[in-house]
Amino acid sequence: xxxxxxxxxxxxxxxxxxxxxxxxxxxxxxxxxxxxxxxxxxxxxxxxxxxxxxxxxxxxxxxxxxxxxxxxxxxxxxxxxxxxxxxxxxxxxxxxxxxxxxxxxxxxxxxxxxxxxxxxxxxxxxxxxxxxxxxxxxxxxxxxxxxxxxxxxxxxxxxxxxxxxxxxxxxxxxxxxxxxxxxxxxxxxxxxxxxxxxxxxxxxxxxxxxxxxxxxxxxxxxxxxxxxxxxxxxxxxxxxxxxxxxxxxxxxxxxxxxxxxxxxxxxxxxxxxxxxxxxxxxxxxxxxxxxxxxxxxxxxxxxxxxxxxxxxxxxxxxxxxxxxxxxxxxxxxxxxxxxxxxxxxxxxxxxxxxxxxxxxxxxxxxxxxxxxxxxxxxxxxxxxxxxxxxxxxxxxxxxxxxxxxxxxxxxxxxxxxxxxxxxxxxxxxxxxxxxxxxxxxxxxxxxxxxxxxxxxxxxxxxxxxxxxxxxxxxxxxxxxxxxxxxxxxxxxxxxxxxxxxxxxxxxxxxxxxxxxxxxxxxxxxxxxxxxxxxxxxxxxxxxxxxxxxxxxxxxxxxxxxxxxxxxxxxxxxxxxxxxxxxxxxxxxxxxxxxxxxxxxxxxxxxxxxxxxxxxxxxxxx
Numbered sequence: 001x002x003x004x005x006x007x008x009x010x011x012x013x014x015x016x017x018x019x020x021x022x023x024x025x026x027x028x029x030x031x032x033x034x035x036x037x038x039x040x041x042x043x044x045x046x047x048x049x050x051x052x053x054x055x056x057x058x059x060x061x062x063x064x065x066x067x068x069x070x071x072x073x074x075x076x077x078x079x080x081x082x083x084x085x086x087x088x089x090x091x092x093x094x095x096x097x098x099x100x101x102x103x104x105x106x107x108x109x110x111x112x113x114x115x116x117x118x119x120x121x122x123x124x125x126x127x128x129x130x131x132x133x134x135x136x137x138x139x140x141x142x143x144x145x146x147x148x149x150x151x152x153x154x155x156x157x158x159x160x161x162x163x164x165x166x167x168x169x170x171x172x173x174x175x176x177x178x179x180x181x182x183x184x185x186x187x188x189x190x191x192x193x194x195x196x197x198x199x200x201x202x203x204x205x206x207x208x209x210x211x212x213x214x215x216x217x218x219x220x221x222x223x224x225x226x227x228x229x230x231x232x233x234x235x236x237x238x239x240x241x242x243x244x245x246x247x248x249x250x251x252x253x254x255x256x257x258x259x260x261x262x263x264x265x266x267x268x269x270x271x272x273x274x275x276x277x278x279x280x281x282x283x284x285x286x287x288x289x290x291x292x293x294x295x296x297x298x299x300x301x302x303x304x305x306x307x308x309x310x311x312x313x314x315x316x317x318x319x320x321x322x323x324x325x326x327x328x329x330x331x332x333x334x335x336x337x338x339x340x341x342x343x344x345x346x347x348x349x350x351x352x353x354x355x356x357x358x359x360x361x362x363x364x365x366x367x368x369x370x371x372x373x374x375x376x377x378x379x380x381x382x383x384x385x386x387x388x389x390x391x392x393x394x395x396x397x398x399x400x401x402x403x404x405x406x407x408x409x410x411x412x413x414x415x416x417x418x419x420x421x422x423x424x425x426x427x428x429x430x431x432x433x434x435x436x437x438x439x440x441x442x443x444x445x446x447x448x449x450x451x452x453x454x455x456x457x458x459x460x461x462x463x464x465x466x467x468x469x470x471x472x473x474x475x476x477x478x479x480x481x482x483x484x485x486x487x488x489x490x491x492x493x494x495x496x497x498x499x500x501x502x503x504x505x506x507x508x509x510x511x512x513x514x515x516x517x518x519x520x521x522x523x524x525x526x527x528x529x530x531x532x533x534x535x536x537x538x539x540x541x542x543x544x545x546x547x548x549x550x551x552x553x554x555x556x557x558x559x560x561x562x563x564x565x566x567x568x569x570x571x572x573x574x575x576x577x578x579x580x581x582x583x584x585x586x587x588x589x590x591x592x593x594x595x596x597x598x599x600x601x602x603x604x605x606x607x608x609x610x611x612x613x614x615x616x617x618x619x620x621x
Contacts, residue, residue: 050264057249057259060193060211067196071167071324074331075190079165081334082108086341101344103415104330104337107422108164112157114518115457119147120156120464121516125509132506139508141497142475143468145485150184152467153517156460158186159314166190167324167331168200169314171463173272173470175478182474184467187212187311193247194323200315204466205308206323211249218242225258225265235261253307273307274300274477301504303473312466316459329422329456336418343411359396363389457518465512472510476501 048056084091084102122143126132146152155171163169166189176183191213198208219240222229236242246260257267269275276297279287286295317325358377360370364386373383373395385394475483479501486496529546532538538546541556549555562569571578 048267053249053257053264053267054259054262056251057211057247060195060209060249063196064193067194067322075166077334078167078328078331081337082165082330087338101340101415102337103340103418104333107333107419108161108330110419111422111456112160115460116153116157116160116517118517119144119153120461120468121513122147122468123511123513127506135503135506136508138497138499138503139472139475139510141487141495142483142485142499143471143510144487146182146184146471148487150182152184152464155184155186156463156517159463160456160460162186162189163314163316163325164328164330167326167328169463171312171467173310173312173467173474175474181483182471182478184312184471196322198323199318199320200313200323201320202462204313204315204463206311206313207320209249209251210309210311210323211247213245213247215243215245218244221246221260225260228260228263228265231263232260250309250311253309270307270309272310272473272477273304274302276300301476301501303469303476303504303508303510308473310470312463312470314459314463316456333418336414340411340414340418343414347411359398361389361394361396364391364394460517461512461514464517465510468512469510472508475499476504 080089081104084105122140124136124140124143126136159169159171161169168189170187170189170192172185172187174183174185175181193211193213194206195208195210198206198210201207216224217240218232218236221244222232222240225232232244233240236244244260246258246265249257249259251257254270255267256270258265276299279296279298281287288294289296315325317327319326358374360373365373365388369386373385376383383395385391388394479499482498482500484496484498486494526547529538529543532546533540533543539556540559541552544552544555558569561572
């Protein structure tokens with residue numbers, strides 16, 4: 001068995017979720033301390049026979065085939081538009097054809113850059129006790145760590161592209177046995193087989209059965225299901241490097257089974273949920289409840305209230321009548337993109353005609369020499385005019401009709417309509433307009449960035465919420481040992497936490513902070529905070545919080561103390577310098593109060609002055 005393959009070990013270890021201690025195996029050199037174990041599940045855990053499961057598999061495939069056939073042409077058309085193809089299949093940037101702007105690509109990628117500027121920010125609540133807050137903080141830190149380590153932002157971006165072209169996007173949660181940690185990966189939605197009457201609900205879960213086709217080599221398939229070695233080898237003539245396809249089926253949230261051609265490879269309960277286990281005594285015998293006469297069972301903890309199929313789906317424009325969305329923004333904008341392409345090409349043709357349209361007289365040119373002269377004129381080379389008619393009549397310029405201004409205005413309207421559908425008109429790189437004020441541009445941009453947060457943006461946030469909840473459920477199931485995480489906290493301080501499922505002794509509420517993935521204009525926020533502070537509308541603590549200053553409480557207290565008691569602030573923060581200053585001040589005060597000593601120059605001068613005054617002398621020389 002390939003222990004680097006998480007799927008293999010998920011299949012192999014599901015027996016622990018049914019009849020034995022969940023994910024608990026012997027401590028030894030030949031056993032994994034957590035995750036999937038080396039034991040396999042009893043096939044009797046699912047009551048349906050292999051024959052019944054194969055019939056179910058056949059009915060699923062037969063039911064989905066017509067639906068998939070209708071979907072494929074639409075998906076191809078959308079993908080071609082994103083890649084920059086015309087309806088006839090040619091590229092809009094083909095060297096032989098005038099170049100046209102691909103606004104489908106521009107709008108989609110501008111939206112992704114704005115809507116997914118940052119990783120989603122998890123929010124975790126417990127019971128507001130000291131212990132509960134400690135657990136919530138540890139789980140939040142672990143989620144932030146995994147959001148960074150698993151590059152959730154980039155995977156969400158790929159998911160949105162997938163949805164734009166395939167009308168549905170998906171992420172796959174699971175366990176990576178190679179690194180002994182949780183995983184969130186992108187899946188190809190084209191590999192799924194859906195119930196045509198199912199749909200993606202508001203939580204991002206699929207309401208009915210689905211299957212997922214998986215392509216591996218025959219050798220890998222044998223490693224996953226070694227008891228079917230002979231059958232698998234026979235289907236590929238013992239050429240184990242041959243690529244084969246098997247299917248993972250989820251008829252409901254509770255069970256999963258695998259098929260390959262005419263064989264059921266395995267079946268088991270949901271491996272991502274902790275099920276009750278029979279309590280046994282030291283001899284391994286079940287302990288019977290004296291009241292019910294039934295074997296006692298444990299009450300394992302889960303983050304989810306019930307098992308869920310391992311799929312996180314992105315659906316936006318759905319009537320909940322079919323698996324895929326009824327349309328997408330990219331599909332809706334295909335006619336607009338075609339219009340932009342045609343009008344851009346028309347401008348190019350007219351510009352070429354106005355520069356290079358000439359009539360060549362038959363008295364001087366034949367077809368070949370006329371073509372040579374046209375090419376030379378286009379390149380700016382001199383033209384040798386053949387003998388024949390008068391040279392003044394040999395070449396006649398043909399003025400081209402200018403396109404009306406309304407033509408160009410309509411082209412700009414079409415471009416802006418496409419950008420506006422994605423909410424990116426105000427944040428697309430464009431030349432400034434002289435009659436547009438700075439305030440108007442700021443309002444336009446703020447309007448578009450607010451659109452990013454609604455519509456598709458809110459659907460992406462729901463997916464991020466689902467991702468965080470799935471990660472916590474995986475912590476419950478697979479974190480038998482302490483797992484370590486570190487993130488960069490306030491003031492660039494590193495925060496460390498350890499987490500295992502033993503800490504989960506209370507219910508957690510997990511969500512995502514609204515608009516946490518949108519870009520933040522830090523300069524605007526700072527200016528607003530400063531203006532409110534100058535007007536007295538907010539205090540120093542709120543000011544520092546708005547500008548995202550680290551350690552807000554300490555910084556605000558520091559500023560207030562400096563303002564109301566500068567000397568106390570100086571003594572508190574610079575005690576050594578304060579003592580030196582105090583000593584100098586005391587010495588100065590003492591020096592001012594001590595009278596001049598007898599015999600000192602000052603005393604002699606004073607006495608001479610008084611003696612002279614008694615003798616009537618007005619001044620001393």
